[in-house]
Amino acid sequence: MTSVAIKICGISTPDALDAAIAARADFIGLVFFPPSPRNVDGHAAAALAARAGSSIGRVGLFVDADDGLIAESVKAGRLDVIQLHGEETPERVAQVKDRFGLPVWKAIPVATGRDVEKAQAYKGIADLFLFDARTPKDAALPGGMGLSFDWSLLASWRGRPGWGLAGGLSPANVADALERTGAPLLDTSSGVESAPGQKDPELIRAFCDAARNA
Numbered sequence: 089m090t091s092v093a094i095k096i097c098g099i100s101t102p103d104a105l106d107a108a109i110a111a112r113a114d115f116i117g118l119v120f121f122p123p124s125p126r127n128v129d130g131h132a133a134a135a136l137a138a139r140a141g142s143s144i145g146r147v148g149l150f151v152d153a154d155d156g157l158i159a160e161s162v163k164a165g166r167l168d169v170i171q172l173h174g175e176e177t178p179e180r181v182a183q184v185k186d187r188f189g190l191p192v193w194k195a196i197p198v199a200t201g202r203d204v205e206k207a208q209a210y211k212g213i214a215d216l217f218l219f220d221a222r223t224p225k226d227a228a229l230p231g232g233m234g235l236s237f238d239w240s241l242l243a244s245w246r247g248r249p250g251w252g253l254a255g256g257l258s259p260a261n262v263a264d265a266l267e268r269t270g271a272p273l274l275d276t277s278s279g280v281e282s283a284p285g286q287k288d289p290e291l292i293r294a295f296c297d298a299a300r301n302a
């Protein structure tokens with residue numbers, strides 16, 4: 089059995105929240121990015137935060153967002169962590185950390201080994217690197233599309249703290265992903281859905297069980 093943190097991203101309904109809590113996930117992700125089928129507004133985020141109480145960590149996902157949206161969402165969703173999933177520079181990540189006083193996770197889009205090296209620019213600034221598959225240039229979203237990447241590119245990260253694996257993780261492949269990468273945190277969204285934006289409680293449970301029993 090491995091001790092790994094689990095994040096279920098793109099929670100937008102009470103049923104999905106309850107499933108993540110029942111499956112003992114460590115974090116839910118609330119997506120504040122209108123083009124996403126998982127987007128939540130302030131009202132929905134506040135209702136989910138009230139329902140969750142202190143039973144699970146709340147990560148707010150933003151894509152090149154301005155301070156206004158982040159401020160409103162941090163308050164409404166009572167966020168514990170800010171995840172920046174766009175093209176935010178190291179300077180912008182430092183600014184967000186400073187302005188909001190919360191841990192910041194920076195998504196690093198990966199297709200090649202050079203992409204993995206780009207995390208170095210955020211060293212000492214981001215609190216966690218979230219390695220995710222780089223989506224195609226014309227893709228609708230920069231994440232949440234069920235795409236994975238070559239996990240062997242993360243070989244040098246094995247045994248190091250402060251990073252997570254995302255991209256195409258599902259109940260079927262999460263044990264293999266954990267075995268191959270040793271990731272301290274596993275993050276999934278579309279792999280626990282029956283359709284884009286529709287979380288499936290049974291898949292959430294299966295994902296958490298498979299990750300924990302790996």
Ligand SMILES: O=C(O)c1ccccc1N[C@@H]1O[C@H](COP(=O)(O)O)[C@@H](O)[C@H]1O
Nearest residue numbers: 124231232233234255256275276277278
């Ligand atoms: O989930 C989304 O809609 C989303 C939108 C914009 C940027 C990132 C998004 N999700 C993140 O992407 C990873 C990978 O998703 P998937 O498991 O491959 O579907 C996910 O864990 C979220 O952190």
